[in-house]
Amino acid sequence: MADIKYALFIGCLIPYRELGYEISARRVAKQLGIEFVRMDDANCCGLPIDPVNHEMATAMAARNLSIAEEMGLNIITLCNGCFATLKKTNEKLKKERELREKVNDYLKDVGRDFKGNIEVKHFIEVLAEDVGIERLSELITNPFDDLRVAEHYGCHFLRPHKYLDTENPESPTVLTKLIEITGATVVDYIDESECCGGTVIGIDYNVPLNLARNKLKNIKSVGADVMVTICPQCHMVYDLNQPRIEKTFSESYDLPVLHYPQLIGLAMGIPPEELALNELRVKAEKILSHLVKKVEAKH
Amino acid sequence: MASVLRVLKNLAVEEGHIPELFKDLGATILKTGFAYQIPSVRNKKREEAGLPPLPQTKIDEIKKLADKTGLIKIVQGDE
Numbered sequence: 001m002a003d004i005k006y007a008l009f010i011g012c013l014i015p016y017r018e019l020g021y022e023i024s025a026r027r028v029a030k031q032l033g034i035e036f037v038r039m040d041d042a043n044c045c046g047l048p049i050d051p052v053n054h055e056m057a058t059a060m061a062a063r064n065l066s067i068a069e070e071m072g073l074n075i076i077t078l079c080n081g082c083f084a085t086l087k088k089t090n091e092k093l094k095k096e097r098e099l100r101e102k103v104n105d106y107l108k109d110v111g112r113d114f115k116g117n118i119e120v121k122h123f124i125e126v127l128a129e130d131v132g133i134e135r136l137s138e139l140i141t142n143p144f145d146d147l148r149v150a151e152h153y154g155c156h157f158l159r160p161h162k163y164l165d166t167e168n169p170e171s172p173t174v175l176t177k178l179i180e181i182t183g184a185t186v187v188d189y190i191d192e193s194e195c196c197g198g199t200v201i202g203i204d205y206n207v208p209l210n211l212a213r214n215k216l217k218n219i220k221s222v223g224a225d226v227m228v229t230i231c232p233q234c235h236m237v238y239d240l241n242q243p244r245i246e247k248t249f250s251e252s253y254d255l256p257v258l259h260y261p262q263l264i265g266l267a268m269g270i271p272p273e274e275l276a277l278n279e280l281r282v283k284a285e286k287i288l289s290h291l292v293k294k295v296e297a298k299h
Numbered sequence: 300m301a302s303v304l305r306v307l308k309n310l311a312v313e314e315g316h317i318p319e320l321f322k323d324l325g326a327t328i329l330k331t332g333f334a335y336q337i338p339s340v341r342n343k344k345r346e347e348a349g350l351p352p353l354p355q356t357k358i359d360e361i362k363k364l365a366d367k368t369g370l371i372k373i374v375q376g377d378e
Contacts, residue, residue: 015345015353016335023348042354043332043361049370052321056368060328063364067370106367110360202320247334276348 004130006034006076007068007120009086011232012044014078017240018232020279024261025078025123027274031265032131034137036076039067043046045082046089050299059106061089066112074119076126080231081199084156087120088163122157124230124260125166128174136181141269143183144290148186150224151175152215152238154231155195167191171180178260179228182267190218198233212237213245216253225286227257235259239281258285263287312373326361329365331358 013243014022029036046057059204064086068075077083093100094116104114121129127136158169167174170193176186194215197208216238219227229235239257257280265275266287277284311317324334331337335354345352365371 009351012334015337015341019344019348019350020340022350026350038351038354040354041357043356044334048324049321049328050305050333052312052317052325053368053370053373054305054309056365056370059364059368060361061358064355106364108364110357111369119322171331203318 003033003035004126005035005037005073006126006195007039007071007073009039009042009064009068009075009077009082010043011077011235012048013081013232017236018259018279020276021078021225021232021259021261023087023276023279024259024265024272027211027270028261028265028268029123030037031268031270032074033128034126034131034134037071037073039064039071039075041067045079045085047081047085050085050185053105057085058089058103061085062093062103062107062114063110063112065093065118066107066114068118068250069115074121076123077122078123078230078232080122080154080156081233083120084159084164088160090116090118090120091163116177122166122230124175124178129179129295133177133181136178138262140181140183140264140267142267144267144287145183147182147184147226147287147290148187148222148224149179149184150189150219150222150227151179152196152227152229152234153190154229154234157230175228175230177261179263182264184263184267187222188225189222189224191215196231196234196237198237201237206262208237209241209248210244212241213249216242216245216255217251219255220253224255226263226284227255228260229257230260242282252284256280256282256287258284258287259277303316317373322374325365325370329371329374330358332361341370 004217043060046060050057062280093114106115153172158166158172163170179186200207262275327336
């Protein structure tokens with residue numbers, strides 16, 4: 001199995017609200033031989049404070065980057081927001097000398113220094129690039145053969161494209177490929193690239209509420225069985241808040257929202273209880289019944 | 300466009316227009332290094348799930364950065 005080692009930047013939101021994402025990602029990583037090393041002294045990525053004070057946000061991101069540099073490891077993130085903030089800051093500090101000098105002046109006061117010798121990757125990039133789509137597809141032992149999945153990339157995995165350089169934000173493919181190797185069918189739906197609205201949840205709750213309602217409606221209208229996300233913020237909006245959306249608009253969706261590692265973990269034969277499916281607010285009975293039928297058919 | 304909006308938001312904060320939410324968030328960062336204070340019940344759950352303990356930020360470093368960049372002044376006001 002692959003020998004892949006990264007400094008795991010866990011961020012704030014996952015420990016606060018989305019433990020199921022961390023549990024399932026760690027379990028899949030273990031199966032694939034991806035080692036996560038704890039960043040002992042890390043802080044918030046800086047994104048939440050960016051609207052208030054960009055310099056502090058940049059300094060916080062740079063401090064995290066300097067910690068990983070000291071560890072001699074590239075950073076892996078599970079959160080789109082942390083990914084975008086750390087990668088954008090890393091790229092900017094590498095390219096913009098004046099900014100680097102200014103930030104290093106801040107860091108000097110706390111005995112640190114940004115050198116610019118590491119990279120930042122999202123978990124699904126590591127799966128697709130370091131492990132490889134072909135190798136991953138060889139590890140699928142329980143493929144889904146009748147599961148319709150609606151994918152949601154989330155804004156901060158793709159934008160700002162100038163710095164993240166992941167894929168064309170208008171037609172990304174990596175998550176699609178990662179879902180398809182599980183045997184599931186990816187369904188298209190209207191306004192796929194619409195933001196979840198989570199970043200303004202504390203300012204005006206109605207914005208994410210309405211955006212999420214529209215997305216859930218669009219997804220249900222094309223007959224998807226589940227939705228898949230790669231970001232704790234997006235997941236919170238669609239899963240944790242789904243009952244509130246249903247109550248507010250007197251509608252019913254009953255759409256399970258899986259973290260990607262939960263989907264591929266099930267297809268790799270990892271038991272559901274080891275992938276924290278019980279942490280989901282909207283229960284994923286349908287996806288589990290697919291698996292049970294498959295196991296029963298095998299015996 | 301996002302960068303323009305961010306600059307405008309930062310300018311508004313400099314003028315004293317800051318939603319309470321962001322003041323609270325800044326205060327939590329100054330206290331813990333993170334945007335959210337993790338409740339003890341969550342840490343217990345981590346332990347039960349076999350997850351490693353969360354990072355412990357050297358908070359004096361965060362405070363020094365916040366002082367230099369002006370975050371402390373924003374969070375605490377001119378008191």
